Amino acid sequence: MEAKTLKKRTKLTKAERREELIAYLFLLPNMIGFIIFTLIPVVWGLLLSFTNYDGFGDVKFIGLTNFKKLFQDGYFITSLKNNIFYTVFSVSFTLLFGLLLAVLLQKKLKGSMAFKTIFFFPQLTSSVAFGIIFVCLFRGSGPINGVLQAIGVENPPKWLTSTDWSMITITIVSVIKNMGYYMVLFLAGLQTIPVDLYEASSLDGASGWKQFKAVTLPMLSPTTFLCSIMCLINSFKVFDLVNIMTDGGPGRSSNVLVYRIYQEAFVNYKFGYASTYAVVLFLIVFVITMIQFRGQKKWVNY
């Protein structure tokens, strides 16, 4: 086999080498873009995390000072806690509702296309516009509280002006905005499940929930895995809704990691320290993603 492979390598003709070169040339634009706009800034950010760069003057190396400061920083601890809360609940409910919608809308019934469009529509809107609309809806004297009071809730939540509810409100808005996107991914995944598996399970006496549990969920596991990775990574990047709806407040109750990075860099002019936040955020997301990849061997069926 090895001899055949070696033989195969040396047998590349001039034409084949030319083809290979063309392939690399086609990849080159993307690689150049990746190197210039992604790789170099990431490496530069990593290097900055070891400096006290303020965006104006010289870059001065200060070793691990920023990292030592970070783990004693109340802002970091608070924003990390808020982010974890947001991640746990936004990912869970986004995927849950996305899957539920996909299961309900997969059959070609009258009106299902309209509903798919309606649920996907928030994905097409700007996060800024979306956030502004929900700020109005969630006002203390706004329509949501109006409905709650009408149905007998005497003291409805203060939503965005309460430290208990601000992060919950942002999570709710995020779920509404994103569940349509994952609905589409789950719909695509559901299409790949062979129909005969359902027929076979019917013959065995399974229906409804049992079929969902025994056929749909296992067969959908690769899609679920992909969606959970994407949703989780995106949840750690939340910024726009926080910036528009609460500015991280009241107090620091909805301050999250990326918002804190923005504040340190562009308000406090501490690019070095902000880069430290970014590096730690990267490591957190990396570790969680690695755990998921390891875990997929146990629960993802390919």
Next chain:
Amino acid sequence: MRIKRLGAVLLAASMVLLTACGGGAKNGGNQSNDKTSDGKVKLVFYDWTDEQAYLDPAVEAYNAQSEVAEVEVVYFPATDYAEKILSSFSSNTEFDILGVNGVSYYGDYKSKNCLQDISSYVKDSGLDTSVYGNVFEQSNQDGIFGLPYRQSVWLLFVNEELFQKNGIEVPTKQLTWTEYRDLAKQLTKDGTYGGLVGMDNFVYMQQMGGSVMDKDTSIIRQSLELWKSLEEDGSHVPFAEKLELGQNAGSLFTTAPATKVAMFQNGTWGVASYNSKYDSGEMPFKYTVMPMPIPEGGKEYSAPSGMNFLSISKTSKHPEEAYDFIQFMCTYEGASRIAEKGTLTAYSDDKVKEIYLNAVKQDTDTLAKIVFSENNVIEQIYDENYSAVETILKEEMELYMIGEQDIDTTMKNFEERRAEYMK
């Protein structure tokens, strides 16, 4: 095959070119062509879009009369401006003049050595900077790094119709905070609030000469307690509602039917804006003005005042010509054009004052007394940690104002959290 290879090479080359052009364009315009056809120096001036209406006429007037320079203004969206300046300085982009939005940014750019010292130019030109008042003097104690073209003063905008509805005359004399509080309570009736505190500005603290950097935080405490008392009186729009509205809080005062707020704490930047809204019909009433209330025993017509500066960038290769432009804009010639648009200038002599007062269309001289008062106080003395400490105070203040913690906890948290910046 050859076409495929050619296509691939062209794609790769275009990517490289795009990147190179993106990098080159930052500096290209200024480096390669910095003289006009008649030999004048071309100057690039960065500012933000909100100022275009009153800066353009002044810049045009300068260009028409100058023999040494021609200025091109590049406007950026207001929300992006600070970041644009930051990225320009950090990438050493060549430009000549920048508008500096307030004492805080002025101090930041000075401390980061981003502005050229123009003390020698000021001295050589014989400009008497005392005309800009004590706010300018306090901001430039270590050399002059810019001249002020605009200033702002805090005041009360008043809906006189809501006063008349309650049978109350708009006071003509200076009120203390206690008197203001009583007045606000009288005006609070039938869905109308006596007052609205629009922006998170610690007016009382500033009037008492205090700062978020003070070791003794008693003035800060008094300022917060005053604000809370206005809310507890029921006479001011609840802080939570103001928080929800964010930067649009002022719409409670201006937008039809305009029955919600009788007195609105805001700054002189509102004058031209409200005049325009009234003329267009968007604002259904003609406002009047009152001076900000003062502490007991305080000086009359003393309100926090801010300044905007024109400075020369560290990357400018034409500081002399740039100073020529700055001096024009910040003395009679430029100030008169800016004042014509109803914008309060930092430079004021009798003529400019008259132009301004004609432009703002006031029926009384109250606005004149407010904006030209010699008792106005600087909003803040610059400190490199001011922004971070002020953010801490605002965060703790929010929790206090929405009722989630008391004043003792608020001050304790504030002092603990800011301790690292006070070393």
